Amino acid sequence: MDVSNINKYTDLRVRINTVSRMDKQRRRELKAEGKRRVEEYSNQVHQRLAERNPFPVGDPNWVRNLQAEYKINREYRKNDSQVLLEAGVIQNSEIKILGFNFDKGFMPHAGWYVLCENCRNLVPTKCACTLLCSCGAVAVMPETRQYLLPPSDKYKIVELIGRGPIRSPDSARQWWKFWR
Numbered sequence: 478m479d480v481s482n483i484n485k486y487t488d489l490r491v492r493i494n495t496v497s498r499m500d501k502q503r504r505r506e507l508k509a510e511g512k513r514r515v516e517e518y519s520n521q522v523h524q525r526l527a528e529r530n531p532f533p534v535g536d537p538n539w540v541r542n543l544q545a546e547y548k549i550n551r552e553y554r555k556n557d558s559q560v561l562l563e564a565g566v567i568q569n570s571e572i573k574i575l576g577f578n579f580d581k582g583f584m585p586h587a588g589w590y591v592l593c594e595n596c597r598n599l600v601p602t603k604c605a606c607t608l609l610c611s612c613g614a615v616a617v618m619p620e621t622r623q624y625l626l627p628p629s630d631k632y633k634i635v636e637l638i639g640r641g642p643i644r645s646p647d648s649a650r651q652w653w654k655f656w657r
């Protein structure tokens with residue numbers, strides 16, 4: 478029998494028992510800190526959900542927004558032949574910056590886009606044919622498995638996340654707009 482494994486096991490048990498024997502005040506403090514962190518994270522999640530879909534769950538407009546969001550996201554993932562303009566994309570989606578660059582190598586992924594900082598075009602990383610941004614700084618050539626990227630501070634890797642078209646929580650139309 479290996480003695481080193483037994484020593485590791487007993488050492489681990491001693492550490493666990495030491496932690497479990499902490500004083501009541503410290504335990505209360507840690508529990509309160511944990512509850513505070515959970516509450517803070519929960520509030521952040523609720524805030525992000527309200528920004529994405531301002532209606533309460535179960536509302537018919539919430540369902541319509543969610544279905545439209547799924548459809549928009551599916552279109553962004555399927556896009557492999559069009560360069561998009563940032564101004565057109567912002568109207569029905571948000572741009573999430575993924576926070577890394579292709580310094581180590583290019584990795585095509587459905588739904589990821591390269592945002593050129595010069596011309597503000599979005600070039601899909603996974604494409605069926607050669608695509609370039611309007612200024613020519615970003616080029617993806619899947620036929621030859623080549624890519625052209627500017628310096629890392631001149632582009633960002635982003636993901637497009639769709640939003641439903643109904644943004645106002647009060648969907649009732651004003652009485653004077655019924656006849657238009």
